[in-house]
Amino acid sequence: xxxxxxxxxxxxxxxxxxxxxxxxxxxxxxxxxxxxxxxxxxxxxxxxxxxxxxxxxxxxxxxxxxxxxxxxxxxxxxxxxxxxxxxxxxxxxxxxxxxxxxxxxxxxxxxxxxxxxxxxxxxxxxxxxxxxxxxxxxxxxxxxxxxxxxxxxxxxxxxxxxxxxxxxxxxxxxxxxxxxxxxxxxxxxxxxxxxxxxxxxxxxxxxxxxxxxxxxxxxxxxxxxxxxxxxxxxxxxxxxxxxxxxxxxxxxxxxxxxxxxxxxxxxxxxxxxxxxxxxxxxxxxxxxxxxxxxxxxxxxxxxxxxxxxxxxxxxxxxxxxxxxxxxxxxxxxxxxxxxxxxxxxxxxxxxxxxxxxxxxxxxxxxxxxxxxxxxxxxxxxxxxxxxxxxxxxxxxxxxxxxxxxxxxxxxxxxxxxxxxxxxxxxxxxxxxxxxxxxxxxxxxxxxxxxxxxxxxxxxxxxxxxxxxxxxxxxxxxxxxxxxxxxxxxxxxxxxxxxxxxxxxxxxxxxxxxxxxxxxxxxxxxxxxxxxxxxxxxxxxxxxxxxxxxxxxx
Amino acid sequence: xxxxxxxxxxxxxxxxxxxxxxxxxxxxxxxxxxxxxxxxxxxxxxxxxxxxxxxxxxxxxxxxxxxxxxxxxxxxxxxxxxxxxxxxxxxxxxxxxxxxxxxxxxxxxxxxxxxxxxxxxxxxxxxxxxxxxxxxxxxxxxxxxxxxxxxxxxxx
Ligand code: HEM
Ligand SMILES: [Cu+2]
Ligand SMILES: [Cu+2]
Numbered sequence: 100x101x102x103x104x105x106x107x108x109x110x111x112x113x114x115x116x117x118x119x120x121x122x123x124x125x126x127x128x129x130x131x132x133x134x135x136x137x138x139x140x141x142x143x144x145x146x147x148x149x150x151x152x153x154x155x156x157x158x159x160x161x162x163x164x165x166x167x168x169x170x171x172x173x174x175x176x177x178x179x180x181x182x183x184x185x186x187x188x189x190x191x192x193x194x195x196x197x198x199x200x201x202x203x204x205x206x207x208x209x210x211x212x213x214x215x216x217x218x219x220x221x222x223x224x225x226x227x228x229x230x231x232x233x234x235x236x237x238x239x240x241x242x243x244x245x246x247x248x249x250x251x252x253x254x255x256x257x258x259x260x261x262x263x264x265x266x267x268x269x270x271x272x273x274x275x276x277x278x279x280x281x282x283x284x285x286x287x288x289x290x291x292x293x294x295x296x297x298x299x300x301x302x303x304x305x306x307x308x309x310x311x312x313x314x315x316x317x318x319x320x321x322x323x324x325x326x327x328x329x330x331x332x333x334x335x336x337x338x339x340x341x342x343x344x345x346x347x348x349x350x351x352x353x354x355x356x357x358x359x360x361x362x363x364x365x366x367x368x369x370x371x372x373x374x375x376x377x378x379x380x381x382x383x384x385x386x387x388x389x390x391x392x393x394x395x396x397x398x399x400x401x402x403x404x405x406x407x408x409x410x411x412x413x414x415x416x417x418x419x420x421x422x423x424x425x426x427x428x429x430x431x432x433x434x435x436x437x438x439x440x441x442x443x444x445x446x447x448x449x450x451x452x453x454x455x456x457x458x459x460x461x462x463x464x465x466x467x468x469x470x471x472x473x474x475x476x477x478x479x480x481x482x483x484x485x486x487x488x489x490x491x492x493x494x495x496x497x498x499x500x501x502x503x504x505x506x507x508x509x510x511x512x513x514x515x516x517x518x519x520x521x522x523x524x525x526x527x528x529x530x531x532x533x534x535x536x537x538x539x540x541x542x543x544x545x546x547x548x549x550x551x552x553x554x555x556x557x558x559x560x561x562x563x564x565x566x567x568x569x570x571x572x573x574x575x576x577x578x579x580x581x582x583x584x585x586x587x588x589x590x591x592x593x594x595x596x597x598x599x600x601x602x603x604x605x606x607x608x609x610x611x612x613x614x615x616x617x618x619x620x621x622x623x624x625x626x627x628x629x630x631x632x633x634x635x636x637x638x639x640x641x642x643x644x645x646x647x648x649x650x651x652x
Numbered sequence: 653x654x655x656x657x658x659x660x661x662x663x664x665x666x667x668x669x670x671x672x673x674x675x676x677x678x679x680x681x682x683x684x685x686x687x688x689x690x691x692x693x694x695x696x697x698x699x700x701x702x703x704x705x706x707x708x709x710x711x712x713x714x715x716x717x718x719x720x721x722x723x724x725x726x727x728x729x730x731x732x733x734x735x736x737x738x739x740x741x742x743x744x745x746x747x748x749x750x751x752x753x754x755x756x757x758x759x760x761x762x763x764x765x766x767x768x769x770x771x772x773x774x775x776x777x778x779x780x781x782x783x784x785x786x787x788x789x790x791x792x793x794x795x796x797x798x799x800x801x802x803x804x805x806x807x808x
Contacts, residue, residue, distance in 0.1 A: 472764050
């Protein structure tokens with residue numbers, strides 16, 4: 100299959116302006132990463148018995164942790180998804196987005212959401228952590244901010260779909276370009292998934308925080324939270340999967356195996372991401388064990404597309420390594436572009452993700468879960484997934500994306516390479532420490548050295564977590580330094596550096612069944628599955644709005 | 653759509669792995685009797701202290717060798733904070749919250765559950781070894797969260 104793999108450098112006025120908004124949205128995400136990092140290092144230092152919360156003017160460890168969770172898991176990741184998957188749709192369809200207003204609107208909405216949530220958190224009026232479990236009650240401003248963040252993603256999704264529609268008009272009967280296809284599927288998955296959080300906040304938490312209703316239902320809102328809370332991990336992950344599939348192989352001269360398999364993988368994510376949320380509630384009362392089991396079963400199913408991804412990517416890299424002259428079973432590995440920070444960062448993120456996936460399987464296993472639930476094992480696990488698979492990939496992709504959007508040359512590839520390796524080394528230590536502590540009974544979400552039940556045996560794990568976390572922090576600051584120097588670089592990027600090269604497939608779209616492109620059909624099927632999985636859960640719980648709010652922070 | 657041979661082999665191995673995990677889970681339930689908390693009834697948060705059994709938190713012998721610990725979780729303590737049982741006792745924890753969500757983990761055991769206002773949590777376990785087992789709240793419940801714990805004292 101031949102596709103044009105170079106972007107036309109002579110951009111139209113519309114496209115130039117759209118790229119500017121995409122750039123600002125990306126930078127908004129970096130602001131999230133910056134605040135998150137500042138809080139992260141406080142948490143790491145706490146592990147080393149250095150407690151700086153008073154000194155920096157925070158009310159408590161938990162105020163910092165709320166800021167960390169919200170800015171990392173909601174701001175940084177959402178902003179990247181909005182920015183990157185707008186850009187990939189433009190590139191995939193070879194045309195600007197259909198609605199300029201929605202593009203700008205998405206940025207403005209997200210920025211407003213960030214400001215509101217940040218004010219609420221900094222005033223210590225929303226120290227409820229990013230899971231916002233009722234009946235801990237935050238100020239309405241916080242809930243409004245959270246909803247605006249979600250609405251910004253819906254705007255991106257609508258814009259993608261309008262662009263698809265406009266493209267189809269000019270290209271009747273053609274296959275949706277793969278890059279656009281997987282970008283749109285990611286957001287379709289999220290459109291369904293985010294309904295839980297939106298209903299929880301708009302329907303329950305906000306009216307209750309305003310005092311319009313006297314009580315709320317802690318279990319019902321918690322179930323709605325986890326309706327979104329599992330698939331949100333795919334909303335963190337799939338945007339970087341788009342790059343892993345469509346950009347990383349191209350940088351290594353590799354071709355993807357099959358167009359149809361990639362489309363199939365994203366269909367499976369659309370179908371299976373949401374009807375599995377009860378695996379976060381295995382230990383909850385009020386939820387029937389049989390329903391937990393069904394969700395647990397489907398959870399094993401959603402492991403499948405990630406395994407296919409692992410296969411496809413390794414195959415594509417092998418293909419690339421061999422085309423670059425590598426021979427034999429492993430001889431292709433050294434031929435890969437290890438000197439390229441953009442590629443290497445993403446591959447290290449993938450390696451981290453294999454550990455994150457394996458530990459995820461532990462968490463998701465119906466009965467093994469009780470050994471690790473809500474222990475420090477859990478943050479150990481997810482700093483390998485969202486904290487590395489996603490975050491490290493985003494950093495590496497930014498080394499391409501910032502030059503691509505600004506026309507400025509990457510400040511230093513060598514420094515960038517050092518940065519991504521540091522993160523990888525740091526997080527391995529960090530997560531190792533947290534996971535070991537968790538298995539040794541340490542709960543999550545505590546300032547360890549203030550807990551009266553802290554154990555001597557935890558000390559060695561705290562050292563790993565603390566030092567690993569500090570290495571990650573230094574790495575993150577190096578990232579900001581490189582990005583700022585890049586954005587201000589006087590040297591222009593070459594057209595090669597600015598190009599948006601995408602992976603070719605050995606078996607192209609013409610060989611994959613047309614039914615894969617029936618987005619409406621898959622969407623309806625996904626909604627049906629979600630209803631099947633959740634209607635019994637919600638009905639069996641019933642709704643009891645008898646919990647008053649508590650402000651215990 | 654044709655799927656390559658290597659790809660088919662890999663997919664087969666993946667399915668085998670997942671089937672293995674599933675079998676292990678089923679075995680742990682069917683053979684080893686592993687149980688997760690399930691629906692054990694609702695309670696009105698405002699009336700917890702007037703509703704049996706929570707009107708009298710404490711430890712009770714319900715049958716020879718069988719004990720029930722009725723516990724109220726609140727910011728930031730378990731009531732009662734200490735539960736004493738003889739070695740070999742089968743202990744059922746019956747827990748609810750009078751304020752926010754709390755966690756309930758008994759160290760070095762598989763007792764790990766959430767405590768949600770309005771819901772009753774029930775978990776059982778036989779304590780065959782003497783010793784002290786910390787009960788720790790492992791869900792954020794406000795600024796005193798890290799100080800919220802109790803213990804099970806099993807005497808021989
Ligand atoms: C500078 C590097 C980082 C450090 C030192 C760090 C440190 C930590 C620590 C120690 C915890 C556990 C706190 C506890 O359970 O008491 C934590 C929680 C968390 N981290 Fe990070 N982290 C870093 C980067 C990230 C990144 C990149 C992400 C995601 C993009 C992330 C997302 C989270 C989330 C969602 C939580 C859970 C918050 C909660 O329990 O409410 N972190 N972090
Ligand atoms: Cu999950
Ligand atoms: Cu607590």
